[in-house]
Amino acid sequence: MNKTMPVQVQPTMGNTVFFFLWIGVNIVGWAAWIGLATTPSIFTTSNLLTLLAFCILGGGLGGAQWALLRQRFPIIWYEWTTASLLGFGLGLYALLWAALRDRYLVFSPPGTPILEWDPLIGGALLGLALGCCQAIAWRPRQGRILVWIVVNVMAWSVGMFLPQLAAFLLRDVLAVSNTPLLSTLFPVFFAAAGTGLVLVWFSGEQNELDERA
Numbered sequence: 001m002n003k004t005m006p007v008q009v010q011p012t013m014g015n016t017v018f019f020f021l022w023i024g025v026n027i028v029g030w031a032a033w034i035g036l037a038t039t040p041s042i043f044t045t046s047n048l049l050t051l052l053a054f055c056i057l058g059g060g061l062g063g064a065q066w067a068l069l070r071q072r073f074p075i076i077w078y079e080w081t082t083a084s085l086l087g088f089g090l091g092l093y094a095l096l097w098a099a100l101r102d103r104y105l106v107f108s109p110p111g112t113p114i115l116e117w118d119p120l121i122g123g124a125l126l127g128l129a130l131g132c133c134q135a136i137a138w139r140p141r142q143g144r145i146l147v148w149i150v151v152n153v154m155a156w157s158v159g160m161f162l163p164q165l166a167a168f169l170l171r172d173v174l175a176v177s178n179t180p181l182l183s184t185l186f187p188v189f190f191a192a193a194g195t196g197l198v199l200v201w202f203s204g205e206q207n208e209l210d211e212r213a
Contacts, residue, residue, distance in 0.1 A: 013071065015203070019196045021068055026192035027185065029061035051093050058088025072203045075137045087133030091126035095160075098122030123160030123187065127152035144202060151198050152191070159190030 013021070062084020066077050098118045131152030138144035163183045 015200045018068070018072065018203070019193075019200055022065075022196040022199060023189060023192040025064050025068055026061070026188055029057070029064060030185070030188035032057060032060070051089055054092040055085050055089030058092070059085035061088060069199070072199075073137075080134065080137050083133040083136055084130070087130035090133075091129035094125035094129060095122040098125060117161075119160035119164045120157050123157035124153050126160075127154070127156030127191070130156070138202075141205075144205075147198060148195075151194050155191040155194030156187065159187035159194075162186065162190070 059081055062081040063077070065084065066075060066080040069075050069080065070077070098121045128149070131149035134152075135145040135148050138148055163186050
C-alpha cells in the first residue's frame with residue numbers, strides 16, 4: 001500500500017542568517033516601492049494603473065520572499081507569489097488612500113508636526129490585506145494562519161505609526177518634522193523583523209513535524 005509522505009525541507013542556513021536575509025529581501029523590495037512611488041505619472045493616470053503597479057511590485061517581492069522561504073518551508077511558489085501580489089497590491093493601495101485622505105481631514109501650517117492616525121490606519125490595512133492573502137500558504141496549520149495575520153497587522157501599523165510619533169515628540173529637537181529615511185525604511189524594517197521572528201518560530205515547528213513524519 002503506497003503512502004504519501006510529506007515533503008521534508010532541511011534548513012540550509014542558521015536562524016540568524018535566515019532572519020537577516022528576510023529583512024534584507026523586504027528592504028530591497030520596499031526600495032523598489034519607493035522608486036515606484038516617485039514616478040508621478042503612474043499615480044496620476046488612473047486608479048487601475050496604480051493598483052496594477054502595486055500588484056506587479058507585490059508579485060516581484062513575493063517571488064523573492066518565496067526563494068528564501070523555500071529553504072525552510074514546503075510552500076508552493078505560485079501560491080505565495082499570487083498571494084503576495086494580491087496582498088501588496090490591495091494593501092499598498094489602501095495605504096496610499098490613508099496617506100492622502102488627511103489632506104481633507106487635517107490642516108496644519110507647513111513644517112508643523114502634528115500627531116496623525118492615518119499611518120496607523122494605513123499600516124493596519126496593509127498588514128491585514130497582506131496577512132490574509134498570504135495566510136493561504138500556511139494551511140492546514142490553522143494556528144499559523146491566525147498568528148501570521150495578527151503579527152502582520154500589528155507590525156505594519158506600529159511600524160508606520162512610530163516614525164510619526166517620534167517626529168511629534170521630538171518636534172522641538174529635530175530640525176524637520178520627519179525624514180524620508182525614517183518614515184519609509186523603518187516601517188518595513190519593523191514589519192520584516194516581526195514577521196521574521198514568527199518565521200523562525202514556524203521553522204522550529206516545521207522541523208518537529210518533519211522529524212515526526
